[in-house]
Amino acid sequence: MKKSKGKKKHPLNWREVPARLWRKKWLRVIAVIITILLVLFLTARFWNPIIFPPVKQANIGMSFSVKQTQMLGLDWRETYRALLDEKTGMGIKHLRLMSYWDLYEPEQGKMDFAQLDEEIAIAKEYGADVSLAIGLRQPRWPECHEPDWATNMDEKKWQAALLNYIGAVVQRYEKNSTVISWQLENEYYNGLFANCRLATPTRLQTEYDLVRHYSKKPIWMSMSDQFGYTKDMPTVDRYGFSVYRVVYSTGLYNGYMTFPTPIWYHRLRAAIISQTTGKDIFIHELQMEPWAPTDIPYASYKEQDKSMSVNQIRESMLFAREIGAKDMYLWGGEWWYWRQQRGDPSIWNTVREEINKAEQ
Structure with missing residues (x-):
């Protein structure tokens, strides 16, 4: 019996592959959608201001960290006054200050708030108000500002020591009219940059209950730029989220990246949080300094400008205003x-x- 001859196979011509694929309807649809999204992304700076008009008469504030001035080799008082002075400086009227645990309780039971007292007094001198960060996790690296003496304490004693410190801070400034609110922990659940000890919902709720026991001032909490919701957070008075645009990545690859999250995403997220909680949403941290592969003093101006140049400052401010939040705290005044x-x-x-443009 003769073997039947199979269908003769022709060698694949790779030049014909794109044409063959294009004949598939579902692939054409996907290609068109991807092309449209790419065009929209690349041209967003032109149509965003039309669809999302920049907010006017914004309330612009700033975060200020004594630790950051020390890292940059600056005199903190000189820097601070320059940022606050309305005639010769920046004229900032809204501040987020830090009550670092390791800085103000360097030895257990021995608290010294002289420097923080001075920061708040200077703010009052210039007519500025203060939102004071409290808790273990506060702005600036290493995020978890734990004193050395607390590092090896067992869980129960450690939490008692932290609560004792938080209570002392709140009671000290509760009657100070310059301090208008408390930020309880900073991006508490953000594990991308630091994993603080015992970051549980139970600990967070205990801290909130303590602050509310001692204070009638508003309490707010923050979330990161790209993700985060109010799940497992106490019901505070306000919620903030950060906005970063260009950073140096060391994750999937080493290099600079622009966060792809569009304005509509930030607006939608803010609207969902506002509608479901009934609370105000604002930008607690708008990137206005470089995110380079090294600390700022070791990066050249050229390197710094890759993530925060004059043009990027303008673009980031416009982007934040298009999100629609009237209150925003800038990040980078020391720089x-x-x-x-x-x-x-x-x-x-x-x-x-x-700042002048946003406040008009």
Whole structure:
């Protein structure tokens, strides 16, 4: 019996592959959708202001960290006053200050708030108000500002020591009219940059109950830029989220990346949180300093400008205003002054121009 001959196979011509694939309807639809999304993403800066008008008469504040001025080799008082002075400086009227546990209780039971007292007194001198960060996790690296003496304590004693410190801070400034609110922990559940000890819902609720016991002032909490919701958070008075645009990534690859989250995502997220909680939403941290592969003093101006240049400052401010939150705290004032003191006033002047524009 003769074997039947199978269908003769023709060698694959790779030049014909795109044409063959294009004949598949579902692939054409996907390609068109991807193309539209890519075009929209690349041209967003032109149509965003039309669809999402920038908020006007914004309330612009700023975070200020004594630790950051020390890292930059600056005099904190000189830097702080320059940022607050309305005539010759930036004229900031809303501040987020830090009550670092390791800084103000360097030895267990021995608290010294002289420096923080001075920060708040200077703010009052310039007519600025203060939102005071409290708790273990506060802005600036290493995020978890734990004193050395607490590192090896068992869980029960450690939490008691932390609660004792938080209570002392709240009671000290409860009657100070310059301090208008408390930020309880900073991005408490954000494990991407730091994993603070015992970051549980139970501990967070205990801290909230303690602060509310001692204070009638508003309490707010924060979430990160790309993700986070109010799940497992106490019902506070306000919620904040950060906005970062260009950062140096060390995750999937080493290099600079622009966060792809569009304005509509931030607006939708804010609307959902506001509608489901009935609470106000604002930007607690708008990136206005470089995110380089090294600390700022070790990065050249060229390297710094890759993630925060004059143009990026303008783009980031517009982006934040298009999100629609009227209240926003800028991040990076210490760096603006550092660049100015080193002979480059362009960053300082640009930020001042953008603040003036946003407040009109």
